[in-house]
Amino acid sequence: MKDFFTQFDFQSNLLFQELTPEENQLVCNVMEPLTIKKGNMLFYEQGIPTGIFQIKHGKAKKFKRGFSGDEQIFYIYTDGDVLGYHALLGEERYQDSCQALEDLEANFIAKDDFLRLLKEIPSLQHTFIKNISHEFGVLANTIAVLAQKDQKTRLAIFLLLLEKRFSQNSEKVQGIDLTRDDLANIIGTSQESLGRNLKQFKEEGIIEIDKRKIYIKNRYPLLQFLDLKLADLQ
Template sequence: MDKSILKKVNLFSDLNDDELEKIYSHSTIKKFNKGEMIFFETEPYNGFYIVIEGSVKIFKISKDGREHVIHFIFPTNTFAEAPLFEQYDKIIREEFTYPANSMALEDDTKLILIRSDVFYGILEKNKNISLKMLSGLSKKLRHLNNHIDSISQGVSKGLAIYLLKELEKSGNKDKNIIELQISKHDLASYIGTIDETLSRCLKKFQENKVISVKGKTIHILQKSVLEKTVKL
């Protein structure tokens, strides 16, 4: 793996080459194929991950096997870093578990595992990493706030919110085209519904000429209607 990827990780942007080297030499690269579990929420916590290539979903599973996706994670972003700061002593003794499940969404998904003890070592000498961590956690909190809000307001609304946010993120804002980064199944789970209902909802939007869907490519034909849907 190219070591320089570490420099692109926002968390580590203030570190010098020695420190990066230290992280690099103490961490493990892990590869996963599509559908492979990275960790279960029942499993002892031993560190957090950085996505290098591919993508990952973080989700909960209810006892009946239904899954609820909480986050999607893409390259240079971290996940499962929050537990580091709860119950230090338990973490060290590996008596703490991961807060949710995670699965690779693509073949050849590459991750770096940063073990807790390695990270604590780095943190001690670089107090301002904690500021970056705070910033990262804050963003996740804000995201979850919004997510809670959106899933509790119906499928159409949740879908409209998702589409508009994706459009926002994609460079093609003018072209009004978005390319889904995830499967429709995962999208359904993310907006709090099931495959069939998502399918029907997409169909409804298409019938009203709001969007047009071809595989993972979605044209936004009437952004204004989506915006109106969001505002109910």
């Protein structure tokens, strides 16, 4: 169901899609290419924003540390996603962190250039404001899932969402390639509990595991957790 994925998708990869060729060229003119190594930070909590990022190739995680120091991952960014603009537009420090999950290529737009673009391209300003409102809804939906759903339902939801995100720029379905620690942080559980549920899903033929990659083999049992039909995910 398109609405199912939309309510958990920032859709920041669409921010520049409505630009005219001339407007798009203005954006490209101020982009600086970057290569960010796996494990390095794009930005960190309480850091001062200096610009925005667009991921060209690769994946990064958006997370916040709790009082105990544990991570809570709220989102996985993939190709085309734009990030880092909330704190910049709000004129405040970053309230979360973003770390590369693999070596990635990105474009960087410096703060002054980005703010100038918003003035020169009124439609871009409107698009960013609209997207921030949408992302607030996505985070609210994510928090509701973490707070209200049982562990197996959370796992079912995030397996479907992650498969969609990891495969959205590929002609074929890709495996969910995350460490067990990161996957446990996403669904809000311990590695031990996650391991037990993954083992059960595997024994029931729902998933297949190849090293750390997870492939969904049978969606029907996952959809039963969500009261959805297979057609709802088309």
